[in-house]
Amino acid sequence: MAGLSYVRVEMLPEREPPVSEVGLIGWLKSNLFSGWFNTILTLISLYFIYALVSSILPWLWSPTWAAQSLNECREIVSDLGKEHGGACYGVIRERWQQLLFGFYPDELRWRPILTLILLFVALAPVLFTEAFPAKMLWFTGAFLFLAPWLMWGGVIWTPLLVAAGLVIGFYAFKFSAGAIGNLAAIILAIALPILWWMFAIGPISQGLASIIPFGIEVVESRLFGGFMLSVWIGVVAIAISLFLGVVLALGRQSELMIVKYLSVGFIEFIRGVPLITLLFVASTLLNIFMPPGTNFDIILRVMIMATLFASAYIAEVIRGGLAALPRGQYEAADALGLDYWKSQRLIILPQALKISIPGIVSTFIGLFKDTTLVSIIGLLDPIGLTGSIRADANWNGIIWELYGFIAILFFISCFSMSRYSMWLERKLRKGHQ
Amino acid sequence: MSTLELDTQVDASRMEISDEVAIEISDMNKWFGTFHVLRDINLTVNRGERIVICGPSGSGKSTLIRCINRLEEHQAGSIVVDGTELNSDLKNVDKVRSEVGMVFQHFNLFPHLTVLENCTLAPIWVRKVPRKEAVERAMHFLEKVKIPDQAMKYPGQLSGGQQQRVAIARSLCMMPRIMLFDEPTSALDPEMIKEVLDTMIELAEEGMTMLCVTHEMGFAQAVANRVIFMADGQIVEQNEPHEFFNNPKSERTQQFLSQIIGH
Ligand SMILES: Nc1ncnc2c1ncn2[C@@H]1O[C@H](COP(=O)(O)OP(=O)(O)OP(=O)(O)O)[C@@H](O)[C@H]1O
Numbered sequence A: 001m002a003g004l005s006y007v008r009v010e011m012l013p014e015r016e017p018p019v020s021e022v023g024l025i026g027w028l029k030s031n032l033f034s035g036w037f038n039t040i041l042t043l044i045s046l047y048f049i050y051a052l053v054s055s056i057l058p059w060l061w062s063p064t065w066a067a068q069s070l071n072e073c074r075e076i077v078s079d080l081g082k083e084h085g086g087a088c089y090g091v092i093r094e095r096w097q098q099l100l101f102g103f104y105p106d107e108l109r110w111r112p113i114l115t116l117i118l119l120f121v122a123l124a125p126v127l128f129t130e131a132f133p134a135k136m137l138w139f140t141g142a143f144l145f146l147a148p149w150l151m152w153g154g155v156i157w158t159p160l161l162v163a164a165g166l167v168i169g170f171y172a173f174k175f176s177a178g179a180i181g182n183l184a185a186i187i188l189a190i191a192l193p194i195l196w197w198m199f200a201i202g203p204i205s206q207g208l209a210s211i212i213p214f215g216i217e218v219v220e221s222r223l224f225g226g227f228m229l230s231v232w233i234g235v236v237a238i239a240i241s242l243f244l245g246v247v248l249a250l251g252r253q254s255e256l257m258i259v260k261y262l263s264v265g266f267i268e269f270i271r272g273v274p275l276i277t278l279l280f281v282a283s284t285l286l287n288i289f290m291p292p293g294t295n296f297d298i299i300l301r302v303m304i305m306a307t308l309f310a311s312a313y314i315a316e317v318i319r320g321g322l323a324a325l326p327r328g329q330y331e332a333a334d335a336l337g338l339d340y341w342k343s344q345r346l347i348i349l350p351q352a353l354k355i356s357i358p359g360i361v362s363t364f365i366g367l368f369k370d371t372t373l374v375s376i377i378g379l380l381d382p383i384g385l386t387g388s389i390r391a392d393a394n395w396n397g398i399i400w401e402l403y404g405f406i407a408i409l410f411f412i413s414c415f416s417m418s419r420y421s422m423w424l425e426r427k428l429r430k431g432h433q
Numbered sequence B: 001m002s003t004l005e006l007d008t009q010v011d012a013s014r015m016e017i018s019d020e021v022a023i024e025i026s027d028m029n030k031w032f033g034t035f036h037v038l039r040d041i042n043l044t045v046n047r048g049e050r051i052v053i054c055g056p057s058g059s060g061k062s063t064l065i066r067c068i069n070r071l072e073e074h075q076a077g078s079i080v081v082d083g084t085e086l087n088s089d090l091k092n093v094d095k096v097r098s099e100v101g102m103v104f105q106h107f108n109l110f111p112h113l114t115v116l117e118n119c120t121l122a123p124i125w126v127r128k129v130p131r132k133e134a135v136e137r138a139m140h141f142l143e144k145v146k147i148p149d150q151a152m153k154y155p156g157q158l159s160g161g162q163q164q165r166v167a168i169a170r171s172l173c174m175m176p177r178i179m180l181f182d183e184p185t186s187a188l189d190p191e192m193i194k195e196v197l198d199t200m201i202e203l204a205e206e207g208m209t210m211l212c213v214t215h216e217m218g219f220a221q222a223v224a225n226r227v228i229f230m231a232d233g234q235i236v237e238q239n240e241p242h243e244f245f246n247n248p249k250s251e252r253t254q255q256f257l258s259q260i261i262g263h
């Protein structure tokens, strides 16, 4: 068995891989032309791509920006002798502002634009925790109340009083929990602010306004429209449903039977009902239950429904994240003496939310696209506006340009959200391994 | 398992045991559903005692020590820790938990926090220690377990032995008067077991009251002042280590010892 013994006397240096493995040729060979089957697939795909692009590009390339009507577009296109016809961009030029802002008054459009810019400032410390100081979160909190005021206008007191409602809820819980028990305190902490918002805010803000009348011009909800409306409903519903979703997910795991079954009942009910029925309820049925004479803003009603709808889905996503955490995390938190809320906030939720990011973002993307359903109950989101634009004699018969434009707006928003979530997932995975 | 060589010279007789009672368990029973997992447990632990609990798998060792900080709830009998009875009063539970540290088999470090944050979290949020002081304290204990240089890393970046030592430091940062260990070395590779045991020996030498579920018989012989053998949810035998290992009385104990020392 002498042959078994072997000792390497010289270590081998590293060598370059063969040319066929690297560079463009190597890539093509291994990815597109490895074997006859792949080669055929590649060729067929190339043909389809060519066919698609060669018919779409000429259509897209169409100098109709200045056209005043669909007929004018057609003349320009036929003068050029295009066989596939051409896009009519005149409608975008004429109506893009409407598609973006609805009927929001021209001279006040700086307000939604400012709100959008501030939205990014407010989101920065949330989305990019490392690049921005945590102190900016104060602005994020303030933004929640500043944004509605900027959008709808009115006296400055209203948003401040709405914010005060949350403070009332917080202290109601804090001071009553010891005396009447947690469950009763939670109910009180929810009921008091709602009563405050429904009955106290109106008179108080009027009273304050008569003393210090500081405010900006009111813009009525029926003027809201276009992509702005979609973003506005989407952002509000997303922000609040994330919070509600966490509460519902924790509620579903609660040891308090009532809290648990209320959460389960709510989640299952909402998930069993299509969003569009909820929107119909918002637009018609709610009026029946409201005291006569109250004018409950239609956009607010829609926002509430969209929020409730999304929060049920978010709750289920987060529940998955909670379930994925090993029991040991709960036990270690308990053993260190952390109480329920502290261990949730410091240990459990940060990890559960991290696991849930992909699901949360998909829910948000879905919700954002679902905001187009509000056109069915007569709100003038971009889809709702297309109806009136196409009813215009000048643009009667236009389809692709309008819907294409809207599609691009939505695609940019949703694609960014999806890329962000992938980036975040990658970052979090790298950070803690 | 008994082959562990401890090169630290341990002098068990130097470790003082006071007359003061740290833990008093009387006629305690526990069921999981209908399964009677702990039966008539009576155990008194004095301050400064180092108790090793051993026994076959499923005999209720983990459940017993988890009852001491109420990770599990007992249904009959009483458990009094440092004069505080564990009952449905949450204030008592919180009080006991802040005085009893626990180290788990699988470390259970918080993976989203750095080593330092793992150690400062509970002092800051439970004991209301100022942040600066909490950091100093954490660094002190990280030095004690010999990994101060890893403070800024995440647990996932450490070896198993290092993670377990962080877990010990994390418990110590709460300044517990009693430490519970549930098989602290059984998830570790052999070469890492020693570094964790050394840390525990040091703790014992400083007079910490310790209850330790372990099968490291070398550790038991060197450090424990009492070894408890459990089977079927009962305490079958307890004795000082020398007697326990060389002269086991009950048949179950002899059987168990011959199994774990036999190979
Ligand atoms: N949460 C639980 N629900 C139901 N049964 C349980 C639960 N935890 C433990 N048991 C059962 O109780 C018995 C004792 O478990 P325990 O974990 O205390 O054993 P152990 O002595 O620590 O065993 P090991 O050496 O394997 O860790 C086992 O039969 C186990 O299956």
Ligand SMILES: [Mg+2]
Binding pocket: B061, B062, B063, B182, B183
């Ligand atoms: Mg065990």
